[in-house]
Amino acid sequence: MTFPDLFERFATGVLPLDISDAIHLKFQSVARYASAREGDAPFQGAGLDQIIFVARGSTKLVAQASQGREQIVAFNFDGDLVSVPAKAAHSYSLIALEDCELIYFPANEFFQLAGEETVLVYDMLERALKALARCREKTIALGRKTAGERIAGFILSMADRIGTKTHDGIAIVLPMSRRDIADSLGLTIETVSRQLTELRSANVIETPGRSQVLLRDVAALKSRAGHIQEAA
Amino acid sequence: MTFPDLFERFATGVLPLDISDAIHLKFQSVARYASAREGDAPFQGAGLDQIIFVARGSTKLVAQASQGREQIVAFNFDGDLVSVPAKAAHSYSLIALEDCELIYFPANEFFQLAGEETVLVYDMLERALKALARCREKTIALGRKTAGERIAGFILSMADRIGTKTHDGIAIVLPMSRRDIADSLGLTIETVSRQLTELRSANVIETPGRSQVLLRDVAALKSRAGHIQEAA
DNA sequence: CGTCACCTTGACGAGTCTCAAGTTGTGTGG
């Protein structure tokens, strides 16, 4: 895809509809482009906060903890806007789950431009509050839920975000590995695997191939999730 | 304390210094006041998102999970601004840890007013991003840290936020109970208690009385926290 | 069709929760 195409995706997805052409062009001139292959961390050592729009593909936002422990803070898909802090208490990095095309801005430039359209600042505030809400949901999951509840909630959340309806249920193609799921839910890959097996043998899901999940019994999933919707 | 005094605390703490008198007065006319006794949930069933300024006292933001499980999402002290969503996936409630005086606004009115001073919207965005960062830190703690690391991190975080320097170290007067600490860290009260005992017998802290903590060995605490700064 | 990374399964152990007594602050009423 060409840069103008990708930028257009950003514009329709992020900028307000009634934005002036002048601002639109300014954004276009400031926007930068990056492509990333699976596993790449394109903003490693950028030194500046970045605002990143996932134009195509999917990514994970990873926080590094001591002793090599990793915690995935968020997954991001097609059309998501992510803010990646450069200097926080830990090092955060955005890593491509599959081949990606990204539109990005240094945060300060982005906010400066946004200031010319107050609506846009509101918009950013709204997104930040939404991200906060999702993070809080995750906090509940990690603080108070069992492995089974976390997995059920994760599958429901993924179904909601990237699932497709088929004639006989909902299908998901997961771009992330078992390790990524584990690192997101605060579990080990073995526990994730065992929980998926449990759901499979209870006829709640099917897993044809490594990355596909078919939801056979959404009601059962919901009840297993601990009646709490959560973000993954 | 009188309402004007409390409002003044809000104004100096939250509003930009160079704000126009007109806006200042508008905020004052929209601001509402509430006092809360220990244990009160003053915004129960408010039905609207609220922006709350803790003028005096301290509060906890609690999320209710299934089967009576609770997760404390944040503690708030003197001078903190909290946003409480009315309708989220779970019910959140703000509960007073001790007697409090609060200045609050319905979120929509607050944002509308803020719109007249673009700086203020930025400011809110900044606060939201900071809250998000704290929440992410908490996510790491809950997902990947042991009980001992969580407690050590909690004490350091509290020392940072409400600690006072004395001649022989840092002292904290905790406004929250062991149960609150447990509900914040995703542990049980017994585990919290055992970890505090462990720190006490290692001469890292002293706990004279139920609510006081004296830090005797900050370096040891830091190393026990898993080298990760976190919010509580 | 072979190779390899990824995933699953199993056995075991560590860490945390649960249940059950004790103990100790703290606030209240005499």
Added chain:
DNA sequence: CCACACAACTTGAGACTCGTCAAGGTGACG
């Protein structure tokens, strides 16, 4: 101001979930 009463906290023993370590499977890719 002291003693009492109660909630809050601490401590202990045992159970259970999940993590660790180790050994197979299996799907995806060249």
